[in-house]
Structures are given as C-alpha cells and as structure tokens.
Amino acid sequence: MAEAERLLTAELEDRAARHGGERVRLDTHETLEAATRIYRDSGYAEVPAFNDEPHTHHWFEKRLTRVARWARSQGVPARGALLPRTTSRCGIVRSDAGTSLRGL
DSSP states (O other): OOHHHHHHHHHHHHHHHHTTOSEEEEEEOTTOHHHHHHHHHTTOEEOSOOSOOTTOOEEEEEEOOHHHHHHHHTTOOOTTTTSOOOSOOEEEEEETTEEEEEEO
C-alpha cells in the first residue's frame, strides 16, 4: 500500500478514536477497485450491509484497539499525525449497531 493511502486510513482511524469511536465503517461501489483494495490492505473486514445506499456494493468495518483509543485520548501522536488537516468534515453516526464516520 502506498504511503498516502496508509496515512489517509490512519488519519480516519485517529479521528474516529479521538471522537470515541470503537470501529470505523466504510462502503464503496463495486467499480472502485482501488478503494476496495485500500480498505482490505488496511485491515478492514467485509461485513453485511449497514446502510441502504443505492450505489454501494461493498461494506467494510475495522474495530479500533483499546490501546490505540487510550493512546489517542492521552495525546500520544497518532500514526497519521503527519497528515495535514483539511477543511473536509467528517461526521460520527452513533446507533445501537455502533459508531461510524461518514463524510459530510
């Protein structure tokens, strides 16, 4: 996996952990083979559908470790700390099924 891809997924996981997330859920269209590869290479497991997006064919989930969540809560630099902050927003969706990040 390329460095940029590793940093991107690490930043996503770091943000989820800093907001109290215990897992990250992602979805993608079947034609986006690069996204599917990145998610799998980053340790995401394919899971049953967790939304009803009409153009989604693959759903992924990765549970965040307790150690990683604790380290981030203590201000320990995260794996993606070198990635510059952007103006894009990320939302957290909490439900009985878990916590997931969703781009807004």
